[in-house]
Amino acid sequence: MREDDSNWFSRWEEELPPPEELMPLNQTLITPDLALAFDIRNPASNNTNTTTTNSLHQNHTPPPPPPPLTSTTPSPTNPLASPHPNSGEFAADSAELGSGAGGDEPARTLKRPRLVWTPQLHKRFVDAVAHLGIKNAVPKTIMQLMSVDGLTRENVASHLQKYRLYLKRMQGLPSGGGNGGGAGGGGLGTATDAATDHLFASSPVPPHFLRPNSDHFLPYVPVAALQQHQHHQQMAAAAAAVGHPQLQSQYHRPIGHFGSPPNGQFENPFLARQAHQPVHRMGAPVHNSVPGYVEDLESVNGNGGRKVLTLFPTGDD
DNA sequence: CGTGAAATAT
DNA sequence: GATATTTCAC
Numbered sequence: 001m002r003e004d005d006s007n008w009f010s011r012w013e014e015e016l017p018p019p020e021e022l023m024p025l026n027q028t029l030i031t032p033d034l035a036l037a038f039d040i041r042n043p044a045s046n047n048t049n050t051t052t053t054n055s056l057h058q059n060h061t062p063p064p065p066p067p068p069l070t071s072t073t074p075s076p077t078n079p080l081a082s083p084h085p086n087s088g089e090f091a092a093d094s095a096e097l098g099s100g101a102g103g104d105e106p107a108r109t110l111k112r113p114r115l116v117w118t119p120q121l122h123k124r125f126v127d128a129v130a131h132l133g134i135k136n137a138v139p140k141t142i143m144q145l146m147s148v149d150g151l152t153r154e155n156v157a158s159h160l161q162k163y164r165l166y167l168k169r170m171q172g173l174p175s176g177g178g179n180g181g182g183a184g185g186g187g188l189g190t191a192t193d194a195a196t197d198h199l200f201a202s203s204p205v206p207p208h209f210l211r212p213n214s215d216h217f218l219p220y221v222p223v224a225a226l227q228q229h230q231h232h233q234q235m236a237a238a239a240a241a242v243g244h245p246q247l248q249s250q251y252h253r254p255i256g257h258f259g260s261p262p263n264g265q266f267e268n269p270f271l272a273r274q275a276h277q278p279v280h281r282m283g284a285p286v287h288n289s290v291p292g293y294v295e296d297l298e299s300v301n302g303n304g305g306r307k308v309l310t311l312f313p314t315g316d317d
Numbered sequence: 318c319g320t321g322a323a324a325t326a327t
Numbered sequence: 328g329a330t331a332t333t334t335c336a337c
Contacts, residue, residue: 153319
């Protein structure tokens with residue numbers, strides 16, 4: 001059964017995980033103490049040996065440097081004056097660690113913690129790729145389109161790679177459902193596919209991806225009325241999504257698992273920063289007029305009524 | 318710069 | 328041990 005592309009989106013809702021993200025996040029949860037800086041990495045959790053049972057992951061990682069990531073901060077004038085003073089950007093930093101040995105030289109060599117690709121972030125990624133088209137779906141473009149602060153080209157490239165594999169695997173067995181035997185004729189790795197499925201399954205796969213033929217991209221429709229009465233809190237972008245919640249005591253709320261979705265695999269509803277407006281012009285031959293690319297916000301009615309806002313047009317052409 | 322594969326951390 | 332993510336190399 002081939003459904004129109006317009007339907008593929010509808011399926012998202014059902015396939016998408018129950019948005020526990022709906023849960024009203026109150027910035028109140030974040031006390032000023034917590035809201036300071038983030039970023040941590042276990043310097044000692046690095047063991048080349050696979051045998052030593054060093055389960056000591058708990059170490060204090062001094063919150064080093066400021067969160068500022070890429071220097072691309074055009075922010076000339078923010079037309080979107082955020083009504084919430086708290087949620088726009090994060091304070092610079094307080095540099096109050098005093099722990100251990102000094103530590104304050106990191107401004108540049110900032111080793112970012114592992115980036116956690118949450119369903120939301122992944123969705124953004126997919127959306128960006130969908131808008132760009134496989135043709136221009138290159139890390140650099142995607143990264144720029146995503147405008148997620150903290151995201152780097154390497155991150156996107158890495159994820160893109162996995163995403164491609166996932167699509168490939170999918171084309172082999174689109175069989176919805178348990179498909180047990182791989183069959184498809186591919187006979188390739190099997191361990192990584194199933195695993196990635198969970199993560200990628202959270203985000204809808206645009207039909208265009210399965211379509212090596214069509215390389216046309218959507219013109220992107222501006223969201224005329226995006227005045228939702230319910231504004232969700234906005235926190236740092238990927239930066240906040242990084243690191244571990246356990247020790248992380250900064251811009252990340254102790255949100256654990258809200259509700260348990262049937263799928264059971266979501267718990268990090270962090271928000272990606274609404275990027276700035278225009279994307280840097282690159283030497284790309286194509287003129288992608290991508291004005292403020294607004295990502296769809298998760299708007300759900302706490303009353304069972306699930307409502308999702310999408311920006312891009314569903315119908316391909 | 319982009320992509321592929323390996324290494325590492327969780 | 329498996330998976331996710333990061334890093335190196337081409």
